[in-house]
Amino acid sequence: MISRASDAPQSQSPIDLSELDLAEIEAALQVRGEQAFHARQIYRWVYRRGIGDIGQMTDLSRPLRARLQNEFQVSTPRVGSEQLSTDGTRKFVLDLADGRQVESVFIPDTPAMTFCVSTQVGCAMACGFCLTGKMGLVRNLTPGEIAGQVRVLAKATGLLDKPFNIVLMGMGEPLHNYENTMKALRMLHEEHGLAISPRRITLSTVGIVPGLERLAKEPLMPNLAISLHATTEDQRTALVPPNHGTICFAMSG
Numbered sequence: 001m002i003s004r005a006s007d008a009p010q011s012q013s014p015i016d017l018s019e020l021d022l023a024e025i026e027a028a029l030q031v032r033g034e035q036a037f038h039a040r041q042i043y044r045w046v047y048r049r050g051i052g053d054i055g056q057m058t059d060l061s062r063p064l065r066a067r068l069q070n071e072f073q074v075s076t077p078r079v080g081s082e083q084l085s086t087d088g089t090r091k092f093v094l095d096l097a098d099g100r101q102v103e104s105v106f107i108p109d110t111p112a113m114t115f116c117v118s119t120q121v122g123c124a125m126a127c128g129f130c131l132t133g134k135m136g137l138v139r140n141l142t143p144g145e146i147a148g149q150v151r152v153l154a155k156a157t158g159l160l161d162k163p164f165n166i167v168l169m170g171m172g173e174p175l176h177n178y179e180n181t182m183k184a185l186r187m188l189h190e191e192h193g194l195a196i197s198p199r200r201i202t203l204s205t206v207g208i209v210p211g212l213e214r215l216a217k218e219p220l221m222p223n224l225a226i227s228l229h230a231t232t233e234d235q236r237t238a239l240v241p242p243n244h245g246t247i248c249f250a251m252s253g
Contacts, residue, residue, distance in 0.1 A: 014073040017042060018052070018144035021187050032071070034064065040192045042068075047193030050155035052076045077102070077148045079156065094152060096121075096145060100138060102171050104149040106157050112200075113157070113164040117149040119181050120172025125206055140177040146184035154194065166196065169204035169225070175211030182218065189220055198222045 017025060025039035041059050045051045052074035054065055077094035080101060084090050090106040105116040122135035149170075154160045166188070168174045174181045181203075188196045201222035205211065215221065 014071060016075050016144060017046065017072050018075045018148055019142055021183065022190050022192060028072075032067075034067075038064065043190065043192045046074055047151060047188075047190070048160060050151055050160055075144060075148070077145060077152055079152065082156075090157070092153065092156070094149060096141075102141065102145075102149070104153055104170060106153050110165075113159055113162070114167055115150055115153045115164060116167045116170050117146060117153075118170030118172050119146055119168055119174045119177045123172045124176060125173050127206065137172075137176075140180055141172070143180045143183040143187060146181060147187045150188055150194070150196075160194075163200070164196075166201045167204060167225075168202065168222075173206060173208065174203050175205045175208040175215070178211050178214060182220070185222060186220055 015028060020028065022039055022043055025042060026036040029038055030036055038060060042054075042057065045057045051057065054060075054068045054072065054074065057065060060068070075097055077096055080093045080095040082090060082092050088108040092104045092106070094102050094104055096102065100121045102118040102121055104118060107114040107116060118141065120140050121138040124137035126134075126136075150166060154164065157164075168181065185198070185201060188194050188201075189198065198220050202225050203215070203222045204225040204227060207226050212224075215224070
């Protein structure tokens with residue numbers, strides 16, 4: 001009997017654990033007949049130890065590791081290049097899986113250690129003073145790509161087990177990528193991972209009112225920084241085109 005191409009087994013792409021929160025990893029394991037507590041072990045390896053190779057997760061049994069390697073992967077942005085400033089600031093250009101790049105920055109002693117991370121490739125805001133805005137919006141980053149920047153910087157700077165701050169003010173407008181940004185923050189807040197307090201996270205935005213209204217209702221609420229850029233509405237309108245979804249603020253008087 002000659003089998004048709006449609007009858008042949010279809011290979012499935014591995015599930016990317018870097019895109020899943022703890023509850024989702026637990027569910028993915030349980031549906032395969034594995035114990036949910038292994039999700040906490042995996043989470044600690046990925047976030048607290050900066051290990052993305054399942055084969056190196058040595059508190060998992062060898063048979064389990066072998067099975068997980070067949071069905072799962074952990075994607076991590078790769079450092080394409082790095083620049084060091086005289087004040088210790090380090091700018092990383094990170095390569096994503098699809099060949100796109102984003103920038104992340106480590107700013108030491110500010111007064112705490114701070115990671116500045118991106119939420120989009122490019123940006124739709126087209127602010128007149130911003131080089132990223134000239135790119136236009138290429139695409140949103142996934143939750144795993146946002147959180148992955150923090151994992152890469154924490155490992156590169158030796159801060160995986162030390163406190164640091166996060167500022168969402170790299171490439172992109174965080175509130176234009178609301179769902180992915182907030183999921184990334186929840187993943188970074190998870191106690192079995194980096195356990196980053198929302199008090200150590202600042203979301204910088206040009207002021208997207210629907211996003212601000214949603215943010216006000218979040219159980220995990222980061223600090224908020226609204227970039228005004230000017231002292232009058234006319235000046236701000238010239239810098240931040242309102243027809244791209246940016247809110248104008250009346251600041252005169």
